[in-house]
Amino acid sequence: MIYIHTPFCASKCHYCDFYSVALRGVDTQNIVNTICIELKSRASELTSPPTSIYFGGGTPSLLHPTQIKEILDTIAKNFDTSSVEEITLEANPEQLTESYLHSLLSLGINRLSIGIQTFSDSRLKFIGRRHTTAEAADAVKRAQKCGFENISIDLMFGFADHTLEEWQSDIAKALELGVQHISAYQLSIEPRTLFAKRGTQCATDELCQTLFLELHNTLCQNGWQHYEISNFSLPDLHSRHNSGYWSGKPYLGVGASAHSFDGNRCRSWNVSSVKDYIEGVELEKEYLSNTDLHNEYLMTRLRTAAGFMLDDYKKKFGRDFKATTRGLNIENGRVFIEAKNLFTSDDIISTLFEIG
Numbered sequence: 001m002i003y004i005h006t007p008f009c010a011s012k013c014h015y016c017d018f019y020s021v022a023l024r025g026v027d028t029q030n031i032v033n034t035i036c037i038e039l040k041s042r043a044s045e046l047t048s049p050p051t052s053i054y055f056g057g058g059t060p061s062l063l064h065p066t067q068i069k070e071i072l073d074t075i076a077k078n079f080d081t082s083s084v085e086e087i088t089l090e091a092n093p094e095q096l097t098e099s100y101l102h103s104l105l106s107l108g109i110n111r112l113s114i115g116i117q118t119f120s121d122s123r124l125k126f127i128g129r130r131h132t133t134a135e136a137a138d139a140v141k142r143a144q145k146c147g148f149e150n151i152s153i154d155l156m157f158g159f160a161d162h163t164l165e166e167w168q169s170d171i172a173k174a175l176e177l178g179v180q181h182i183s184a185y186q187l188s189i190e191p192r193t194l195f196a197k198r199g200t201q202c203a204t205d206e207l208c209q210t211l212f213l214e215l216h217n218t219l220c221q222n223g224w225q226h227y228e229i230s231n232f233s234l235p236d237l238h239s240r241h242n243s244g245y246w247s248g249k250p251y252l253g254v255g256a257s258a259h260s261f262d263g264n265r266c267r268s269w270n271v272s273s274v275k276d277y278i279e280g281v282e283l284e285k286e287y288l289s290n291t292d293l294h295n296e297y298l299m300t301r302l303r304t305a306a307g308f309m310l311d312d313y314k315k316k317f318g319r320d321f322k323a324t325t326r327g328l329n330i331e332n333g334r335v336f337i338e339a340k341n342l343f344t345s346d347d348i349i350s351t352l353f354e355i356g
């Protein structure tokens with residue numbers, strides 16, 4: 001799995017704490033050149049051929065198609081790409097013109113993840129997005145018309161004044177659009193965001209749980225699969241890339257602030273500064289202890305509806321998994337949390353943690 005971090009955005013959304021800088025004033029080509037150099041120099045770190053490539057951000061759809069091509073060509077020259085089956089690009093609706101979409105398709109991008117967040121214009125303004133609901137819907141329809149058959153959209157829930165009716169309307173509109181995947185994130189107010197500075201509040205846990213269950217029930221009744229806390233898809237259209245993170249696959253992350261994992265014990269990450277990244281500041285690394293590995297295994301596996309197999313746990317840790325706790329199910333050798341209860345999975349999983 002290869003992750004490319006595109007660390008710039010047209011403007012900062014009020015809730016966002018991802019690493020990104022303002023597009024104005026950055027030399028995007030210099031960033032692309034550095035990404036290509038990093039891809040070449042770190043190719044040997046990925047010990048198995050990549051199965052997915054993911055352009056995340058930031059706003060990767062601010063890259064010119066020729067820049068995306070440079071990155072993909074560099075990957076093709078330096079990695080065995082014969083097993084790559086999914087290439088995702090995160091996009092904001094305002095960049096998805098017909099010609100841009102055709103270029104993406106011709107480059108082999110076969111999955112779009114579109115940051116829509118809500119189908120309410122006043123809410124979009126409140127969270128600092130640059131598009132309107134009509135532009136978002138048009139972008140999805142254009143992408144479908146151009147030939148994209150695997151489209152994910154992001155939705156957001158948990159505003160302090162969020163009503164069930166508003167959320168039901170968002171879900172209905174997402175279904176009407178005929179997308180294949182929805183990532184639904186609960187709003188949290190992170191330090192260093194505009195929302196935090198303004199003292200914006202989010203919804204109570206009780207309201208968030210109601211909204212979460214509404215989404216779970218509506219999508220499941222419509223034949224969707226709730227396969228991870230925040231992720232839903234039509235059958236067999238799970239995000240291959242993100243599923244790889246949750247099953248412990250190795251991944252190489254390039255670009256400022258991108259993280260990598262060797263599939264064993266070593267996690268590494270690039271500096272969160274475009275300037276330092278371009279100047280070649282070295283990666284930071286950490287090696288996970290046995291306790292970290294154990295707790296991370298539980299945290300990543302149990303956030304998915306599939307959970308983990310007892311056999312796999314034993315193979316990995318050399319002992320049987322014995323814990324029981326309310327909300328945890330063990331059936332036919334599989335340990336899992338029911339999808340409808342994933343909202344409280346953090347509480348359940350933390351009771352299983354080892355303290356090292």
Ligand code: SF4
Binds near residue numbers: 012
């Ligand atoms: S939410 Fe996306 S578009 Fe908005 S600032 Fe964050 S990374 Fe950029």
